[in-house]
Amino acid sequence: MILTVTLNAALDTTYDVDRLVPHASHRVREVRHRAGGKGVNVARVLQALGHPAVVTGFAGGPTGGAIHDDLARADLVDALVDLPGESRRTVTVVSAADGDATVFNEPGPHVDAEDWHRFLSRFATLARDAAVVVLSGSLPPGVPADAYAELTRLAAEHGARTIVDAEGEPLRLAVRSRPDVVKPNADELRRTTGRPEPEAGAALLRDAGARAVVASLGAEGMLVVSDQGAWRASPPERVAGNPTGAGDACVAALAVGLRDGLDWPATLREAVALSAAAVLHPAAGGFDDQARRRFLSGVEVRGLDGVGA
């Protein structure tokens, strides 16, 4: 199975309003709640593709209870570790006037040393059965900055491959543990490495230990730099919609490629098609499967000479 880790799991709340007007008072037309956080979205995509996934991370308090309830509704295997604090929420305000979304992310509950050790023990047990471990998203307050480095090392000890979708210090520290794939987007890669060009940023993370770097470049597609070589892949058409969750769909495709030993062009083709199909879906963790199938044959993958390897 594929294990997805969401240390900062959230209850994603969506507010539909007529139009977002700063400094005004808004009547919320409809409220929707959904278990969220990047790893949860990755697990949703994997499940929809027919691949067994297990969700772990932290959840606590009544908001944590709502997260558990929603995972059960979605039929996802719930291995979240209890936290004494209250799980965070994210609030996304969707304006009916233009369809645009404005997002507010709560920081999340504090995780103390004892919580973290309980998590590590649960993680070690879960990693034993995992072919691939996905480590996604920001770290809640109190979790050590080298959390992803430690989890990558532990996963490798138990024979699991690893994907890290993070940025900044947690990503810089994680690459030292030689994860199989790291997947920042272009902005995250620039912020993490200080290099404006994705190729240069990817090279830096590879030099620091990452076996492969996949940079998602939005409408431009993706770049991979790996031991096997470097490729760029672009979607067959520009898609308009909700870009939240496109990165998580990409990670789901990378996890399947890694588990099944696919080559990079095949993995990138699926990752680009699935990401574009996710943009067409209103909620993160979902995708338009008809569009995905249509896109698959149109993704253009070209090798980059002189980069990577």
Next chain:
Amino acid sequence: MILTVTLNAALDTTYDVDRLVPHASHRVREVRHRAGGKGVNVARVLQALGHPAVVTGFAGGPTGGAIHDDLARADLVDALVDLPGESRRTVTVVSAADGDATVFNEPGPHVDAEDWHRFLSRFATLARDAAVVVLSGSLPPGVPADAYAELTRLAAEHGARTIVDAEGEPLRLAVRSRPDVVKPNADELRRTTGRPEPEAGAALLRDAGARAVVASLGAEGMLVVSDQGAWRASPPERVAGNPTGAGDACVAALAVGLRDGLDWPATLREAVALSAAAVLHPAAGGFDDQARRRFLSGVEVRGLDGVGA
């Protein structure tokens, strides 16, 4: 005691952000929770003034639990009636860049006929011990539009005086039960009566049954039209700050005036001073007591010949 009714009680959540940018993703710096709804704020002001107040209305689910917890922390007498549904939240986003607040109000849980009858029975018991009953704010889905009319009638049967702070249909229906005071603000009065001038709107509500109409006019102060005559009162200075809760502070002053049989000029003086002092306080339900004392002597009250009586 004074009984405050908040049928649509809420957990008021405040998000501090650096700057609100529509369509962007925001890191919330701090999250604060507080039991809210207009009647809860009125009770907070009454308590700070040293007047015993009891809070009733509905609360349910984990969010209702958080409302109960916060009322206990504030030492308010909690007579909220349990609801099977989940209490609503309001989210106020405060931008550090300009101090301005953007508010999102969830609609609230559905109240069915059985819930409403349980509430009526509790209300009748509470009203027996109440000198004044305050009916504040919007009605949750499912509560009959004539809820305030019925509660006004019930309160009178038990010998309690009544103040209705509402607008639209619930206010139009409530005045038929002859409440002692109704307190719309200028906008609510205009929307409810269709009359652009507050004096004309107040006359209409009086004709329909309200014994006194107090219209809060923001920085312009207040207008009262009553059996005893009509007055306008203005604050001694313009105050800048958080206007949320100024109306609730006004209602608290009206409740005390009604209970103690003060004349309108004395009641208005306190209502205007307390409202202005509430604007200086960052949270609804609070006020700057030093400012209130300073303002009291400076409030200007003048009789309006030919209006009311």
